[in-house]
Amino acid sequence: MRLSRVGYTFGLFKEYIANYAKVKLTYRADFWVEVVSDLLFSLTNLLFIFIVFQHTPTLGDWSESEVVFVYGYFMIAQGVFGAFTNLWNFGDRYIIKGEMDRVLTRPAHSLAQVMLENVDPPSLVSSLVGLAIMGTAWGKLGLAFDWYDPFVLVIMVLGSVLIYAGIYVTLAAISFYSDAPTGIIPLMFNIQSYGRYPVQIYNRGIRFLLTWVLPFAFVGVYPAMFFLEAHRDVFMAWMTPVVGLIAAGIGLAVWNRGVKRYRGAGS
């Protein structure tokens, strides 16, 4: 893609987020309700971890702080992903109700346009909370802090977000081919949540699935293993951005093919 075009798309994101802010400031309560319900969801998962560790000192060979650390990382990636790739209703809103026709008349790339129209900044609040949780666990574990850690973290989070984006864009693009894959999105949502625990506790089959087929383990445990000294695995950690680029590439390719096939809902 040409650089000026990328710049143009990012400019649009800025405009849409500003626009979003204006809308949401009119309905402030909605904004906070969404933030609170996002946080409540994370709180339940954290409570699960805390409750479990009341009864056992370790999960496999993972300590409580390590599991919390992984969860904090997961929250950061999940929050960024939720803010920019909010495609839950894609099939309903764009294909069945036919809004895709309008999107195709816009100058931006069709996928960028759809992502723009659904930006969801409140989701970023969970990223901040995740960062705080990860930071707390970092301190508790007494991990060393190197100057490059923040940069690595940014790259890892980008990689993880690309993995999510790639998978969900692929799924959304299935709407171009098939009528109602509405059941698949909740399915993914369920599977993705298993990446937030150390995959090492699962059996071989599930571990393989979460690593190489639906690489959700790269949104959580593997990138976190770069920072966790007791479980350091630099190779798997650095696979995160690689797998991210591959997943995003597949997502984009499936999307572009889907758009070519798209003929409108006809109603």
Place this chain on the structure above:
Amino acid sequence: MNAAYFEFIRIRFLTMLAYRVNYYSGIIVYAINIGAYYFLWKAIYGDADTLAGFTVEQMTTYVAVSWMARAFYFNNLDREISNEIRDGGVAVQMTRPINYLMVKMMQGFGEGVFRLLLFMVPGMILATLLFHVTLPTDPMRWIVFFIMIWFSFLINTQFNILTGLFAFFVENNEGLMRMKRVSVDLLSGVIVPIAFFPAWGRAAMDWLPFQAITYLPSSVFTGRTSEAETWHALLIQIGWFAVLVVPIVLMWRSARRRLFVQGG
């Protein structure tokens, strides 16, 4: 009159049958959830024999039966109701000579029966083959269990109706619905049995209706309760069902007086 309500059950059942993709993906969702929690709990147990009074086998059975019960009592009535309130469909429904909330409940029941027959039964057979699930041998326990998940359905549906009816009073109850879903999953004991909660948490749960949705029936099924405790659990469910009727009736009455349709 009752025949009309029965039709709603039948139609919803058939509608569910029509969406095959949703059905297959639903089965996979439940299999994955049970599988993942099975391994998670295995790791949690490690070398321990019992935790919080649960043996490994009881825990496995608990996880399997809880998710299966959830398949039966789970429905999206909250979303359906609030959508109908917001787009005005509820006004049309109100003119009909049938009770709107009863209709919704019947539709939810149709969904539940569908999942009971096509998810729960095959799912439970599969889970028994794959994991160490111990099914109760006493026929009485089976009967009580089915009565209890009927009440799980009723109570969970009451929650959904209450959440959905909030759309009459606030313009956007999206957040409320999400919060309800998350808190029901945690507090009802699907994700972690209430026996694992810290003492103050257990004490608080005793006074809340959530345990009636999953924890009580699943505990009965795993055979962790004595006969007296079993009847007591059933009584708690009946009690909460009766109590929750009151806010629904009150809300429904005041809602009908203030129906205002957005953009309608």
